[in-house]
Amino acid sequence: MLILCLLFGFLGLLLGVAAKKFKVQGDPLVDQIDALLPQTQCGQCNYIGCRPYAEAIANNEADINQCPPNGEAGIIALANLLGKEAKPLNSEFGEQKAAAVAFIIEQDCIGCVKCIPPCPVDAILGASKQMHTVISSECTGCELCISPCPVDCIVMVPVETTPEHWHWSQHV
C-alpha cells in the first residue's frame, strides 16, 4: 500500500514537472493554420498578412474560404485541419489566378519610391529618382505595388513553364 502511494506520488510529481518543462509555447493551432496559407501577404482576405488571418480563423472570426491565392486545394487542407466542411472560394475576396510576378517597365519608372513601402517582402529595390526593379525570386505576386504606382509602370508577368520547371502533374 505504502509502495503504491509512494509510486503514485512520484508519478504525479513527474507529470507535474513534465507539464511545466514541455509546455507548448504559443498557439499551436495558429501556427498550423499559418503553415497552410500561401504567405503571399497580399491582404486579399482583409487582414494585413497571412498570420493575422490565421489568428482570425483560429478565433472563429474569419471563414476558411477568404484566401484566393490558396485556391480550392488550400481550402480543403484547412477544412481537414479544422474538421470543417470544405466550401468554394468566396468570390468577394477575389479569384484564384495563375502564378505571376511583378515586373517594372524600367523606361517608364520615374523613381518615386511609392511602390517600395507596400511590398510586404521587401522585394523591390530602388531609391528616390533612381530606377526601381523587382527581385523576381522574392516576389510573391501579391499585386500590392500595382495601385500605388502613379505612372502604371508595374505589370504582372505570368510565370512561364520551361522544361526546367515542368513537372509530371502538368502532363496531358
Next chain:
Amino acid sequence: MFKFSWLTKKQSFPGGLKLAGHKQVTQIIEPALPKELIYPLFLAADRYAKPCVNVGDTVLKGQIIATADSLLATPIHATSSGTIVAIEKRPIAHPSGLSDSCIILQTDELDEALPTEPCIAYTEQNRDFLRHKIQQSGIVGLGGAAFPTAKKLQPSQAIHTLIINAAECEPYISCDEILMIESAPEIIQGALIIQYILQAEHCIIAIEDSKPEAYSALLSATESNQLQIKQVPSIYPTGGEKQLIQVISGVQIPVKNLPSEYGYICQNVATAYAVYQAINLGLPLTERIITLTGDGIKQNQNLRARIGTPVKDLVAACQGYTPQAEQLIMGGPMMGIALASDDIAVIKASNCLLINQVNKPISQACIRCGDCADVCPSELLPQQLYWYSHTQQWDNCSDYQLADCIECGCCDVICPSKIPLVQAFRVAKAEIQQQQKQSASAALAKKRFDNHQQRLQRIEQEKLVKQDKRKAAIEKMKAAAAKRKLS
C-alpha cells in the same frame, strides 16, 4: 512472359520480370548527312549550356558551340561542319513536349572536322586532366540518364569496383549489343581508362546471358585478367544501376545513398566507348548508336546517328514508316517518353526510337491481386501507393516510400487490370516535390515579411524615442526660460 518466381532465383534483386526481347541485332549503318542539325541548350534538370557562337558563324565538326561552366554540365559540340542559322525555340525531346532554345546548324555537306589531339598513353596523364578531357568531350552517361560522366568519375569516396553496365535489359533496344559485337576492344580500352581514373581494384563488365555473341566478342578482346566479364540473368530491370550492383555483389544500396558511397560505380558500355574515343583518339562525343525499331518502321536498324539529327532523317534511312506507325517513343517500351513529332532531334540520351501502334488498354478497377508488389524491384506496394496517389493522400505516399520507385514499369506490365501505375506515381512524385518547393518559398516569404514587420516596428519605436527626447528638450528649455524670467 511469366512472373519470375523466387524458386529459380539465384543472387538477384527482388521482383523483376522476364520480358520478351524483341531484339533484332542488326549491323550499324550510317545515315545520310542531315541538312539541319538541332542542339537543345537544355541539358537536364536545371542545367543549361551557354551558346558561344553567333548566328552566321561557320563551325567545324567537333567544335564547341555551347559551353558548360560546371562539372554538372557538358559542352555541346557541332556534329558536322556548316553555318549556325538560328538560335531559337524548337520542340525538344522532353516529356513535357515544350519548346526550348536550340542552336540550329545548317550543314555544308563537307563534314570538315577540327584537328584532334589524341593522348594515347593515358597512364602517364594526370587523372584530373583525363576527367577534364572527358568533360570537354561532352561525355554523359549513354544508357539513358545522361548524367555527366566526369562528375560521376569524381567520387568523394574510394572506389573498389567499377561495373560496366552492358545489361541492356529493356526490350527492343540493341544499340549496346551491336556496339559490343563490332567494337569490343575499344570498349575494353575505355573501361580500363575509367578504371585508371577511379583507381578501382576491380572492373567487371556485366552482360545479360541473352547476348552470347557480344559476350564472346568481349571475352576474345580481353587480354589476361585485366577485368572480369560476368553474365547476369536476363530479368528486367537488371540494367538498373542498383539492381545490377545487387546482382553482381549482393550488396543492396539504399535509395538515399549513391553507389559510390559503397565503393561502386556503374558506367554504360557506350560511355566506355565514348571515353576511349575521347582519350585515345581525341574525338568528342558527336555521335551515338541508336536503335530504330517497332512495327511502325519498314526496316529495323541500328544507326550511327549524329547528335542533333532530326528523327525524320533517321526514319528515312530506315525506308520510312509503315501504316502501323501511330506513336513515336524515345527510349524503350518500358521507360521511354512519347515524342509529339519527328522534327525533334536525337540527344545524347536517345538510345532507341520505338515506332509502333498505340496500345492503350482500358484500365479497370484494382482487384488487389498483389502481383505488382511481387514484381516491384524496389520492394514497394504499388497497389497501396496507387490507392494513396489516386486519392491525393501525398503524406501516405511518402510514408509508403514512393520516392524509392524507379519507374521501371514492371507493375504496369503485370497489372491484370491494366492500370497505368507508373504514370500515377510520376504525378504523385511531382505533386509532392511541388508542395515541398511551394512550402520552401512560402517559408522564405514569411521570413521576409516578418523582417519587414520588425523593421517597421523598429522605425516606429525610434520615432517615439526621438519625439520623447525632443519633448524633454523643449520642457528643459521652457523651464530654463521660466527660471531666467524669475531671476
